[in-house]
Amino acid sequence: MGYCLYGNDIDDSTSPIEAGLGWICKFNKGNFFSKETFLAQKENGVDRRLVGFTLDTRRVPRNGYEIVDMETEALIGKVTSGTQSPSLGHPVGMGYVDNAYRKTGSKIGIRMGKKIIEATVQRPPFYQA
Numbered sequence: 001m002g003y004c005l006y007g008n009d010i011d012d013s014t015s016p017i018e019a020g021l022g023w024i025c026k027f028n029k030g031n032f033f034s035k036e037t038f039l040a041q042k043e044n045g046v047d048r049r050l051v052g053f054t055l056d057t058r059r060v061p062r063n064g065y066e067i068v069d070m071e072t073e074a075l076i077g078k079v080t081s082g083t084q085s086p087s088l089g090h091p092v093g094m095g096y097v098d099n100a101y102r103k104t105g106s107k108i109g110i111r112m113g114k115k116i117i118e119a120t121v122q123r124p125p126f127y128q129a
Contacts, residue, residue, distance in 0.1 A: 002052050002124020009080045017041040019050045049102045052094050052124040060084050061093035066111040076101050
């Protein structure tokens with residue numbers, strides 16, 4: 001479904017803006033911890049974003065796997081969660097990537113051991129089209 005899991009997809013080192021959860025921040029409801037930081041991120045943007053992705057393989061992406069550029073193999077992010085989708089029949093995952101790679105349809109690579117497996121950025125929830 002693309003729900004953010006606390007401890008994997010969101011934690012104390014991420015912000016709701018990076019995770020695409022800015023809609024849950026009610027900035028007009030008084031002061032709260034990090035309000036100024038989140039407002040600045042909403043106005044100026046962030047360097048990375050949480051994206052969903054699908055793979056056309058049987059190997060499941062796991063928390064901590066590196067996400068790389070498919071052409072240069074440069075590190076662009078990390079996987080936060082992944083599983084085998086029973087309804088789709090292939091793995092899905094989520095992870096933080098540099099902004100340049102967050103567009104739906106972008107090709108990214110998931111480093112699994114010595115192999116790099118191609119993945120496609122897709123906006124959750126994941127479903128069969």
